[in-house]
Amino acid sequence: MLCKNCNTDLQNTQKYCFECGAKVINNRLTLKNIFEDINNQFLNYDNKFIKTFLFLFTKPEEVILSFINGTRKKYINVIQYFAISLTLVGFQIFLMNNFFNDAIGLDEIYGDAFSKFEHQENNPFSPSNFDYAQINNYQSLIYILTVPFSAIATWIAYFITGYRKFNFTEHVVLNLYYSAQIIIISAVFTIIFLCFGVSFMLITSIITLLTFAYFFYVLKRIFNTKFLDTLGVFLLVMLIILAFFLALIILVAIIGIIIAIKKG
Known part of the structure; x- marks a missing residue:
């Protein structure tokens, strides 16, 4: 056989x-x-999904370091876990676009500020023109694209500070597990809170703060460094990610200007 x-x-x-x-x-x-x-696979207590999910909260170093060091059967494979998180995002996007579309408009952010200005009919950021549902459809792609950038950021930060414990691929694994965990939590809590009528912006703010706190926690457990050392690296990672983000904005702006000049 x-x-x-x-x-x-x-x-x-x-x-x-x-x-x-x-x-x-x-x-x-x-x-x-x-x-x-x-x-x-998913429902009984002893399954790999629940074990992976719980241990990424209580012992993230156990899950991540086990995979990096060659353990493949004890916890869910990092790619599979990330794929599960993207599936939940797809379900969240479906619910938000079809049942909670009114709760996630830009008017929550800007209020009636745009109504005070003239000629807003062509402004793509005006609440009346901004299609949040369309942006929402690209949420999974955005999550996928952010992983390499966050992996580069953690790799550079720890390389600069002398904690050269992992290579770049291993930093990708770290960030995939971390990203998958926060995506799952974000999707579940967003759906639950929206069902109870909680403000989408309040949900986003709370989840963002918890995301940063959890990222700090994961880095501290993985690299087993002191609080201040971890804080320093964490802030450096945030600065590197911010630099990537600003560079991307500048690049998009330059491309937009070039296109506008050619059309003009």
Whole structure:
């Protein structure tokens, strides 16, 4: 008998492959099998998803360092975990665009400020023209694109400060796990709070503060540094990310000017 996942020779009595760890399945696919797999993967207490989720709060270094050091079966693979978080974001975007669209407009930010100015019909940032739902559709892409930038930022910050514990790829793993965790929490809490009529801007503000606090916590646990040392690196990471953001804004502005000049 061959393993259906890695083609390793197995004994007929084996229930798991000793090479890849996959479960040996001989029965035909049924709905019962599918629901049993879903239960084993996501619903029971001892499953990898709940274990990964809880440990990323209580012992983030256990999950992240285990993956970096070669453990692949104890916790959910970093790519799979990030994919799950993006799936939840998709569900959040669907609910927000279809049921909470009125709660997330720019009028919450600017109030009636735009009404005091003339000729706002062509202003893309005016609440009457700004399509938040359209921007929302790119949320998953934005999350994906931010991971490399945050990984570069942490890698540079720790390289500069002398904590050269991980290479760049390992910093990507760190940031993927961290990002997936905050995306899951953000999506769940956003949906719950919007259902109770809580202001979207208040939700965003609270989640942003918790995101920074959790990022600091993860860095401290992973690198096992003193509070002030971690704070210094954390602030450096934030400065690097801010520099990336400002550079991106300048680049977009330059491109916009060039396009406007050509059209003119």
